[in-house]
Amino acid sequence: MQIGEAAAATGVSSKMIRHYEQIGLIPAADRRDSNYRDYGAADLHRLGFIRRARDLGFSIDEIRDLLKLWADKRRSSRAVKALTLKHLTDLDEKIAQLAEMRATLAHLAQCCDGGDRPDCPIIESLAGTAPMPAHHHHH
Amino acid sequence: MQIGEAAAATGVSSKMIRHYEQIGLIPAADRRDSNYRDYGAADLHRLGFIRRARDLGFSIDEIRDLLKLWADKRRSSRAVKALTLKHLTDLDEKIAQLAEMRATLAHLAQCCDGGDRPDCPIIESLAGTAPMPAHHHHH
DNA sequence: TCTGAACCTTCCCATCATGGTAAGGTCAAG
DNA sequence: CTTGACCTTACCATGATGGGAAGGTTCAGA
Secondary structure, three states, X not given: OOHHHHHHHHOOOHHHHHHHHHOXXXXXXXXXXXXXXXXXXXXXXXXXXXXXXXXXXOOHHHHHHHHHHHHOOOOOHHHHHHHHHHHHHHHHHHHHHHHHHHHHHHHHHHHOOOOOXXXXXXXXXXXXOOOOOOXXXXX | OOHHHHHHHHOOOHHHHHHHHHOOOOOOOEEOOOOOEEOOHHHHHHHHHHHHHHHOOOOHHHHHXXXXXXXXXXXXXXXXXXXXXXXXXXXXXXXXHHHXXXXXXXXXXXXXXXXXXXXOHHHHHHHOOOXXXXXXXXX
């Protein structure tokens, strides 16, 4: 199966499949006489794994670890869970940051009448001429 | 005031101040005889504006627009509010995506006993040998 | 006056995951 | 034998930020 088919079958673009090979996330694919890459069932399985992990927001490095664990039949589920929980807290941090921005913005937008005149608490807040709603020092 | 002081005063790094100048977000700074950049009160004010906008997650292009609106005394608060509400919906989308990942991961982690044995619903789910919790096609 | 530290300058490179494009090789159908 | 759809490598771009090199400036202390 050539790369385009593998891409269509797994939802990982040809570009990214080549990239993953180049950074060593997946082994170098077999080649045909034409020099075209050739993919089999095991390759598709691995690419599907990677796509699902990406969909859950795991980084390439985390996926590298997950692939090792997947291949290791003597792994402990503890190790997998630890990696997952770490990622979970990363997600929670990001969500909290975004939620804080969102809350501040929503408050400012609510205080802005949105009419023709220039007076605008949003601009004033950015300009520092009005106090910003408290933001608890994130990061 | 030279660039390091301006950086310390506004919370925008020297690196970023030069970068903002290079991409035209701020006008080219005055130079002293030494060729060092020289910043005044108006520059600090603008940099503070930019930093606060970045803290709220606005992109450089959005900040470009916000700076134009800030400078325009004939602006309508409607325009500012529209830009803000657009950014707000962007934030909501990102938050929803992350929250969905988070929910899926939390569910998987909860189903994983985290013991010594290799059986792990997280790995199985990534491998596609167990069904993934439904994910409503985002993006 | 010399020297060293602490600034500043420009220029290039790296991140992270992904996409675009260009120049050229391969293959199957018409 | 041409056409079009695929493949190959190689390079460049994103967005916001930082790191570092190589060299100029300024100021304080010996």
